[in-house]
Amino acid sequence: MQFVVGRVVKPHGIRGELTVEVRTDSPEERFDPGVALVGRSRDGKTRPLTVAAVRPHGGRLLVRFEEIPDRTAAEEARGLTLLVDVDELPPIDDPDEFxxxxxxxLRAELADGxxxxxxxxxVHSPAGELLAVDVGxxxxxxxxxxxFVTAIVPRVDLDAGLIVLEPPEGLLDG
Structure with missing residues (x-):
């Protein structure tokens, strides 16, 4: 199983650097030089990528991969979703972090079941995390x-496969 750590937005410069939108709380670990990632294109094809260099740039990262040597190859990488294997993730010690x-x-339920x-x-937004819940x-x-705040999502039970919601009035109305 794999999960998303970033998305290639566009090429930057002529040496193969890519502007990457970060989708992980640990960019310093996920985009450290030498780290192996998988790039998945919109059509589902995958390719291995190895981080060669990284630097911050305007709220995003500029990443150079060993497999992308120039601007032409960087153009082809536009839109790639960057993935890491779940097995490579360190365990989380905080019971309120996921x-x-x-x-x-996970199934979303109200407190009454x-x-x-x-x-x-x-969904990661500047204001915090949001859970996109399919309703109906x-x-x-x-x-x-x-x-995704304790006042609205007071309980997450991974073993039972559910989250409990206590939404304010109108949040779930269509």
């Missing part, structure tokens, strides 16, 4: 963004 892949797919939907994705079925299916 990797995105642990939350995606009423099923609300399924967590489809964790068929033509009534829609996405609700739930702030």
């Amino acid at each position: 990797y995105d892949h642990q939350l995606e797919g 009423t099923v609300v939907g399924t967590v489809r994705e964790v 079925e068929g033509k009534n299916r829609r996405e609700v963004l739930v702030p």
Whole structure:
């Protein structure tokens, strides 16, 4: 199993550097020189990538990979999703911290056991993390963004495969 640590936005310069949007809480570990990643294109094809160099740039990272030597190769890498194997992740010691892949797919319920939907994705925004929860079925299916804060998501039970929601009035209304 793999999870997303970044996305290639665009090439930068002529030496193969790429502007990368970070999607991990540990960019210093995930993009350290020598780290092996997998690049997945929109059509699902994958390729191995090894970090050669990295530097911060305007809230993103500029990353050079050993396999991308120049601007032409960098253009071909535009839009790649950067992945790491779950097996390579260190364990999390804090019981209130989770990797995105642990939350995606969990059943969302209210405190009384009423099923609300399924967590489809964790959205990282400047204001904090949001859970994109698919609510409803068929033509009534829609996405609700739930702030991932203790006041609204008081319980995460990975073993039971669920999160418990205590949403403020109107949050789940369509």
